[in-house]
Amino acid sequence: MSELKSVYEIHKSLKEKKISSKEITKEHLKVALENKNNSFVSVLEELALNLADKADEKISKNDWTSPLQGIPYSLKDLFITKDIRTTAGSKILYNYVPPYDGATSKNLSNSGAVLIGKVGCDEFGMGSSNENTAFGEVAHPLHKDFLPGGSSGGSAVSVLENSSAFSVGTDTGGSVRLPANFCGLVGYKPTYGRVSRYGQIAYGSSLDQAAPFAHSPIDIAMIMDELTYNDPKDSTQAPIGAMNSYNKIQNDKSSMDLVIGFDPEMIDACREDVKSNLKESIELLKKNGVKFKEVNLPHLKYSIAVYYVIATSEASSNLARFDGIHYGFSNRQTKDLEETYKASRSEGFGDEVKRRILLGTFCLSSGYADEYYKNACKVRRLIYNDFQNVYKECDYFFSPVCATTAFKKDDNFDPLQMYMNDLYTIPVNLAGLPSMALPFGKSSMNNLPTGFQLIGNSFSDEKLIFDSHHIFGALK
Amino acid sequence: MNLEPVIGIEIHVQLDTKTKAWCDCELKVNGFENNYVCEVCSAQPGTLPVVNKKAVEYALRLGLATNCSINEVSFYDRKNYFYPDLPKGYQITQYKTPICENGEIEILKEDGESTKKIRLERIQLEEDTGKSTHYGDYSLINLNRAGTPLVEIVTRPDFVNAKEVTNFLKKVQAILVYLGVSKANLQDGNMRCDVNLSLKEVGSEVFGTRTEVKNLNSYRSVERAIAYEMIRQKETLEKGEKVLQQTLLFDVESGKNKVLRTKSDADDYRYFPEPDLLPLIVEENQIETIKKSMPELPDAKKNRFVSEYSIPMYDAEVLCSDKELANYFEQCCKLDKNYKKISNWILSELLKYVNESKTEISKIKLSPKHLVDIVNLVDSGKISGKIAKEIFVEVYDSGKLASEIVKEKGLEQNSNxxxxxxxxxxxxxxxxxxxxxxxxxxxxxxxxxxxxxxxxxxxxxxxxxxxxxxxxxxxxx
Missing domain, CATH: 1.10.10.410 (Arc Repressor Mutant, subunit A)
Known part of the structure; x- marks a missing residue:
């Protein structure tokens, strides 16, 4: 077994021909097929080996499509893959084989990377613990009593268990940053509109964004460069072309001449073990020349309420197409159309999805839409403005990812408690900002990973990834 | 009770674009079932809409042609409801802010002489659904039509009788065809009309409860449905009962409006802004470009015909109600200056045969040259009007010139x-x-x-x- 883990390391070894894509793919496939942590919904052995052969052939001719060529990865099962079953973690799509390819799948397949398989997630990306799934929850590789977080739990675990060098998940309210944080990985949520959403099964359309997991910011740079091609099929993607952040990292000089804003109250609200590590990371960064500045974002406290109105409203509409008529699970042992709708959706969706559809339907109902949906949109704007005030004097905003480490399996949060866990990740999605979740330290309580996130201004992605690379290095 | 009707209408118009509203699919509603469908218009998970710019341009053309104000920024919204021929589970439409508002269209009143202006509340962009066909215990869905770009034209309640409504529909149809934005055929479903009707006491400002009548796919159906509804509501009120706010379906067989559903608070489409599309921004220069490319519209043409060819307003109105017919008339006028007689022959004889043979003016054998030939033969005294009428049908069927037929058959008028x-x-x-x-x-x-x-x-x-x-x-x- 090779010691190679990160995208960057594997790429270097492939380039120096120390290892072949086939060899590294086989190693990853072995872990994936074992599926000890139940991270995979589908392992694509034959396809992966084929892709590895193709990559090796090109590498032998020194023909490089991208730095991701030959590198094994996994995709959250929320990304549409042509002719490959795509379930969104839901019974309602248990048999769904898409007739088309989504942007993320297409971009990565064009890059020459090797798809190992599709990984598990909370149904339609709705959840923070990975328990809301029709395919069984994913286990935390570091401790059997804990959960890896969600909704992109399978993605995080596939990287941590080395069945994938990287994985792409989706982040609507923290679904990448939270599991990255719980698993000691790097998770990056791009600016809303940086990556095409075409072929990403929608949950909250104005919040969803494809987001990669990897071992380091330089890996993130290599991945993001491939995910950001213009896609005319997504009108909400900014047509500003692909990023060039890997090159930037390799060529630009590092600088710790940064001003980072933080709100001490947010840090103090975290559990003791998390809090002390957050403080330690700030001290370390200060020693490296970073200036910290106390800032106040008065409207962030409304984030959870605003999010659960907007995200569920959009979801109630986005999930209407799963009606048991055109594709997916359908109960036809019914007397009429109305019954087919009811039976298919009642049996096809899990509890959390139904809860959110009901909540969203309520929030959009006539007589309530102004009170809930419209007001939520107004407060969302105020949250965005809060961040803009920060960026007048700071490069980034420093924030916890979660007040705790990974959840225990028997924590048994009620739904509302569970929603509160997203307090720190949600404002980023509401404001459409990019955020890098970086690991730092281990909990003094349970030895599980802790970390923080750096939130940048809209479309500062390249700079944020670049600075994160150097901050990550400084904190090691 | 002295009651009078208050009528407003909504017209759904299929835009004649090459592709669908949100995807590249070829627009071929009558093509082989479900053959003109892709992942977007069949609402596969993960798909997103992209605005068809031509559809926007067409809506702007219509808006400019009907004196609407154009909203620089308008928005798409989702209208949520479940039905199998709506695979997304919502229709993309424009709810709060449509692309065009506050227009007007001038129509002939019932007397056929005086005119009035019908106010347009709004013109909004939206999409058509697929088509369901029901067979006994099962139904089939054809998605060829799903995602066809539509505009919905909503009028103010400015009509007082059925004739005004059909005159309006004919005028809208003419405008759409002149603009080249729709085939605008009521029978083919390119244009679909819903009538909202209520009764109020004469002179009163207070409207009664209105009903909405759907499924009106001919002018005749529109007239019959309105007549039926006026009587039905009047009788209901005279019995001391209340008119219920209902959606009705006109039944061609019985000539009655049947209840489709009674509106209630349960009808809630949960409109909200479509998060997958950006606000629709119309640039000033786009409007200017469209203005420059605007064709002469029916009213302008009608007025020009009256002044240029000295024909009566009524003649001009009929000639201009059909773009092809107006062109036909003008081509005749280029060949001969006997404008009034040309118009007479077109409106009486020609239209009679065209309507009888259920064809279009562009497809007939009797060309402007043929028509002018007949007018000349009569005018110069070579044949009598009676003979002319007799051989008109022969010219119409054969495409032979009347002067040749007259010569062959020795029909020349005796002027000896x-x-x-x-x-x-x-x-x-x-x-x-x-x-x-x-x-x-x-x-x-x-x-x-x-x-x-x-x-x-x-x-x-x-x-x-x-x-x-x-x-x-x-x-x-």
Whole structure:
């Protein structure tokens, strides 16, 4: 077994021909097929080996499509893959084989990377613990009593268990940053509109964004460069072309001449073990020349309420197409159309999805839409403005990812408690900002990973990834 | 109770674009079932809409043609409801801010002479659904039509009778065809009309409860449905009952409006802004470009016809209601200056045959050259109007020139005064009673003499000349 883990390391070894894509793919496939942590919904052995052969052939001719060529990865099962079953973690799509390819799948397949398989997630990306799934929850590789977080739990675990060098998940309210944080990985949520959403099964359309997991910011740079091609099929993607952040990292000089804003109250609200590590990371960064500045974002406290109105409203509409008529699970042992709708959706969706559809339907109902949906949109704007005030004097905003480490399996949060866990990740999605979740330290309580996130201004992605690379290095 | 109707309508118009509203699928509603469908219009998970710019341009054309104000920024919204031919589970439409608002269209009133302006509340962009066909215990869905770009035109409640509504529909149809933005055929479903109708006390400002009648796919259905609904509501009110806010379906067979559903608070489409599309921004220069490319519209053409060709307003209105017909008229006018007669022949004979043979003006064999030929033959006295009408159908069917037919069959009008004079003299001699009556001022008797001459000449006699001869020989003025 090779010691190679990160995208960057594997790429270097492939380039120096120390290892072949086939060899590294086989190693990853072995872990994936074992599926000890139940991270995979589908392992694509034959396809992966084929892709590895193709990559090796090109590498032998020194023909490089991208730095991701030959590198094994996994995709959250929320990304549409042509002719490959795509379930969104839901019974309602248990048999769904898409007739088309989504942007993320297409971009990565064009890059020459090797798809190992599709990984598990909370149904339609709705959840923070990975328990809301029709395919069984994913286990935390570091401790059997804990959960890896969600909704992109399978993605995080596939990287941590080395069945994938990287994985792409989706982040609507923290679904990448939270599991990255719980698993000691790097998770990056791009600016809303940086990556095409075409072929990403929608949950909250104005919040969803494809987001990669990897071992380091330089890996993130290599991945993001491939995910950001213009896609005319997504009108909400900014047509500003692909990023060039890997090159930037390799060529630009590092600088710790940064001003980072933080709100001490947010840090103090975290559990003791998390809090002390957050403080330690700030001290370390200060020693490296970073200036910290106390800032106040008065409207962030409304984030959870605003999010659960907007995200569920959009979801109630986005999930209407799963009606048991055109594709997916359908109960036809019914007397009429109305019954087919009811039976298919009642049996096809899990509890959390139904809860959110009901909540969203309520929030959009006539007589309530102004009170809930419209007001939520107004407060969302105020949250965005809060961040803009920060960026007048700071490069980034420093924030916890979660007040705790990974959840225990028997924590048994009620739904509302569970929603509160997203307090720190949600404002980023509401404001459409990019955020890098970086690991730092281990909990003094349970030895599980802790970390923080750096939130940048809209479309500062390249700079944020670049600075994160150097901050990550400084904190090691 | 002295009641009067208050009528407003909504028209859904399929735009005649090459591709669908949100995807590249070829627009071929009547193509092989479900063959013009992709992942977007079949609402596969993960798909997103992309705005068809041509559809936007078409909506702007219509808005500009109907004096609407154009919203620089308008928004798409989702209208949520479940139905199998709506695979997304929501329709993308424009709810709060449509692309065009506050327009007007001038129509002829019921009297066929005076005009009035119908106010347009809004013109909004949206999409059509697929088509469900129901068979006994199962139904089939065809998604070829799903995602067809539509505009919905909503009027103010400005109509007071059915004739105004059909006149309006005809005018809208003409405008759409002139603009080239829709085939605008009611029968084919390119244009679909819903009528909202309520009754109020004459002079009152308070409207009654309205009903909405759907499924009106001909002018005749519109008229029948309105007539039926006015009577039904009146009878309901006179019985002291309340008109319920209902959606009705016109049934062509029975001529009745049947209840589709009674509106209630349960009808909640949960509109909210479509998060997958950006706000629709219309640039000033786009409007300018469209303005420059605007064709002459029916009203402008009508007024020009009246002043340029000195034809009556009514003639111009009918000619201009169909772009092809107006073109036909103008082509005739290029060949001959007898405008009024050309118009008469088109409106009476030509339209009769075109309508009878259920074809279009662009497809007939009787070209402007043929028509002008007939007008000339009559005008120069070569054939009588009667003969002309008789051979019109032959020209229409065969595409032969009337002048050739006249020559072949020897139908030329007899303008030989000597021959005619002999004939007239004979008639005078053999019909003393009729001569006496004519002399005593019974002018109608002239018809008898002209008729007899016509009969004897097989219709070839020149009626004017015949009349003159009778007068001359009897010494009448």
């Amino acid at each position: 005064s000597d021959e005619l004079e002999t004939l007239v003299q004979e008639l005078i001699n053999s019909n003393p009673k009729e001569v006496e009556e004519l002399k005593n001022g019974r002018d109608r008797m002239m018809g008898f003499f002209v008729g007899q001459v016509m009969k004897k000449t097989g219709g070839k006699a020149n009626p004017k000349m015949t009349t003159d001869l009778v007068k001359k020989l009897l010494g009448l003025k």
